[in-house]
Structures are given as structure tokens and as C-alpha cells.
Amino acid sequence: MSWQQLRVQVRSDQLELLEQMLLDHGGLSISYLDAEDQPVFQKEPGSTPLWDKVDLVCLFEQDSNLDGLLFLLQQHPAVEDKASLRLEVLAEQAWERSWMSDFKAIKFGKRLWVCPRWQEPPEPDAINIMLDPGLAFGSGSHATTRLCLQWLEQNISNESYVIDYGCGSGILAIAAALLGAHRVIAIDNDPQAITATIDNAQRNRIPSGLIETYLPEHLPGDIASRQADILLANILAEPLMQLAENFSLLVRPQGQLVLSGILAEQVDPLLEHYKQWFTMDKAVLSGDWGRLTGNRKQI
Template identity: 35%
Template sequence: MKWTELSILTTHEAVDAVTNILHEAGASGVVIEDSKELDKERIDKFGEIYALNPEDFPKTGVVVKAYLSASSFLTETIEEVKLAIANLVNFDINIGENVLTLCEVDDEDWSTAWKQYYHPVKISERFTIVPTWENYEPVSTDELIIELDPGMAFGTGTHPTTVMCLQGLEKVVKEGDTVIDIGTGSGVLSIGAAMLGAKRVHALDLDEVAVTAARENVQLNKTDDVVEVFHGNLLDTVKEPADVVVANILAEIIMSFTDDAFSIVKPGGLYVTSGIIGAKKDEVKAALKASGFVIEEVLMMEDWVAIIARRP
């Protein structure tokens, strides 16, 4: 199927209004390329924020992109968009250069276009995430390289919650440990645990697409002798306790099964959890403590939190 990409160079002030116009014209979503992204300050402790390519961003202002199906009414739709944006000046909205460009896009182009933004990234003292289509040479002898193709599953390995979980696993996983990975996504945490010396990893996810992607990534990283991936909801597929349990999921879900989580962590074992927005930190800590966990460490990155807790 053919699609037309509308690209509009405008101002930060006009972004919301232009986005609304595009939605009303039939776009189900927009892409925003903001020139300010290049100058934004970020925490970069382990290089997890890799260099942005200036070629991907406008020199000034904001580019708002939308995609419309190529139909017989496309010309009229584009003219309506132009008029609606030009009319914003009547509402005292600065639309800047207001340059509109068009190009044709195929469905198959979209399926791989995102890969240009995903590169090797060192996310902890030892772990480096490398996309399967990139060539990478290790920079140290003890570096652990996880090759990853996230496919359609959430989890490129560079989101702050994933980074903190891997950093947490690096702190707590010992040779010969058993590990449970709840909500494995692309399998990156399970693979990391195996590389750190775990003898058995039980990974599970409710999303069948994630299960497929995780199994492929586990095989790709030659950890399928340690990691087994299951389709299941939370702890449904878990039969016995583990030395380490990791869960990178939503705070609300974490709080809903802290008692169950406590029961599958061996006495003296550790629970590493993230997916927690900063505002929920105290609630999650309270829920973990109420179930019997002792909080050992709280990690923070951007507005996200990870908690390492021990079962006494």
C-alpha cells in the first residue's frame, strides 16, 4: 500500500495546533522532529544515550510528519491542511516558515526505517547492547555483548527501566543462580542473567509476539541452554522459587502481586523490579515492605525507578 508523508516545518508554539489539524485530516499519529533534541541535557552515566545524528533533525523549529493513505481525495486533503495551518495566524499562533513537503512511502519501508535510530550502546560496567544488523568490536576483555533484534516486542534494551534492571542484575546475579524474568519482552534481561552465570532462567511474557521475539534473541545469543521462554501471565508458569526474580513491568502490576513475588524468591534471595515512574516509588516500596521484603537499593534514571529488595 502507498502512503504519502506530509512533512511540515513549523515552530514549537504551533506544534500542538498543527498536530491537531493533521489528526483531523485522517492521520492516526504524527512524528515530531525537534531541533532542541540535539541540545537537551541528559544523564549519560554509561553511555546509554548515544549520539544523535544532526541530519535527522531540522536546524531550527520543529518538523511534524504525518502519513495519509494515497486516495483520490488526497489532493483536496492536503489543500485543506495547508489552509488550516495558514489560518492559525488569525489566532496569534506563530507558524514560522510553514514549509510543507510531500513524499511517497511504501509499507515495507516503515518496517525497517526505525533501525536507523538503534545503534550499539554501553548500558552498564559490562553490558553493551548491539543490534543484530550492526558490526561491533568489544572494547574490553570482560565486556558482555547482547545482540538484540526487538522485532515487534517492547524492549530495545536502552530504555532507562531496562538499563537499571541490567545494572541491578549485574550487582546481584551469582554463578549458578536460578532466575525468573517476569514480562521478559525481547528477552534482554534473561540473556543478561545467563551471561552473568545463572544456571537456569525461567522467562515469561503474556504477549505471544514478545515470547517469539525473546526465543529468537535467546537463540541468537547462544543462551538457549540456560534460558527457557514461556507464554504466561505473571507467575502462572512458575513452579519453584528462584535466587533472583526480575520484573520490568508497570508499577500498578508490581504492587498487585508483591505477596506472590515474595513467595517465589528464595530466603536470602533478591527481587529486582522496575517500570516504576518516580511518582510511584514510595507506593511500590511500601507494598514490597508490607509483603516482607527489605529494600536494599533504589536506582533512579531520568524519571524512572528500579528497586532491589531482599527476602530475609
């Protein structure tokens, strides 16, 4: 059996309405793709609008008549790019995971790969993270994640205790564990991200208990007294600004801090703010995005 796949770029503030419209016309499964290679902006926990603009991909039975739906979408104000509206016929084997073709294996440094779970790793003897990011952000293809993975691959030492604050799919936590960390704490304020991190850690055969996952409000009290050697946070400038003092409590003196998710123009104010607690290095830029690193000052 074949299926019809409809793909359209929409404004995410109208996502719920459009989803309902697709379901009312017989939509069977809806997936979301980042339409503009953006990271997640201001995502509320538990909600699914991930980006400003989203490519909605919806599957329908082969014989569904979609003329009315296509007409409605053509007129809809949330469909700003009418040319993005496409309908194609899919062979059965591809339909469930059709969005996955956009996610490719990527190499970081000399020894680390992030590979889609459904592909053979290009270098089976390398350190391979097999990933299914699902709805949680973090497949390694975005510059903000890439900057963190490159840093981890070069800087992590065996036996490090690492905190991944804003873990998303768990990609950084899993990379840290596979690169030799002896304890990893993965924190996210979105329960979906916690679930994705646990699933992805199991799929990568991370020994049970090596990665602990927490919502911020459930962090056990002893975390503050066991400060980390490395804290990574790929979030966004605004929460990073708010979390600075908290991070200063979570990193041991001389311990390392890695911040990402920062637009180039946001680098300077963040550097200034973090200098209260950390000796900060010069920012590393990749396109529009910057990575900040620093060491916790002695208290």
C-alpha cells in the same frame, strides 16, 4: 526503486483508524516508534497501541499521489502536532528497516552491550546482546530497562536461577543467560513478547532450554516450589503492586528482587507494600524513573 516515507505523530487511541486511512491511500508497511520515550502503558495483550503518542511511519510507492492523504492528516484531531507530519523519499535499501536507525549500541557497566542486530558490535569480545526488539518493548534505550541491566551486570552470580517477569523483547532474560545464569524463566502476558523472546534468544545462541518462556497462566506448578535467586520485573507500578504477593512466592528466602518501571512519585507506596515480604533497599533514581531492590525475608 525509491519509496516515499511518511512520518507523523499521532495519539494512539486513534491508531486503528489512522492505520486504515494510510492503507486506503496505498500504504505498504507501517511501523510504530515511541514518540515521547515512554514505556508501554497499559498495553492489552495482542494489541499494538504501545504508547500514548506514537510516531507512525508508513511507506508508499514512489509514484503514489499523497496530496489527499496529507490534507486529511493535517485536519485530523489525532494529529495534534501538525509539524510532525513529514514526507521524504527513501532509497530502496533503507526502507524496510528505516526505523532501526533510532536504535544504537549501548554499553552497561564494564562488560555488557546491547547492539542492534544489524550492526557490528563495537567490542566483539564483550558480552553482546544482539537485539531486534520488533513490536515488543525493550531495546535497552529506556531508563527502566537500563536500570535493570546495570543491576544485572553488577550483581548476577554464576549459576543463578533468574525470573524475568514481563520479559517484552527478552532483553533481561538474555542478559541474565549471557551473564552466567543457569536457568531463566521469562514470563509475559503478551503472546507477542513471548514470540520476540524466543526469537531473540535463538539469535543470541542461548542454549536451547536455558530460557523457558511462559504466559502467566501457563506457569508450571513446580515453579513455585523452585524459587528463584533473582526475580526482575520491569512492568509498571500498578501491576507491580498487584503482583507483590505472587513475587514473594517466586523468590527464595534471601533471594533478590529487582523492580523497575516505577515513576519517582510511585516509589514510596511500592516500598511500603513490598516491605511485607522483602527487606527493601533505598530506591535508585534515574531521571523520572526509580528502581527498587530487596531481599526476600525468611519465612
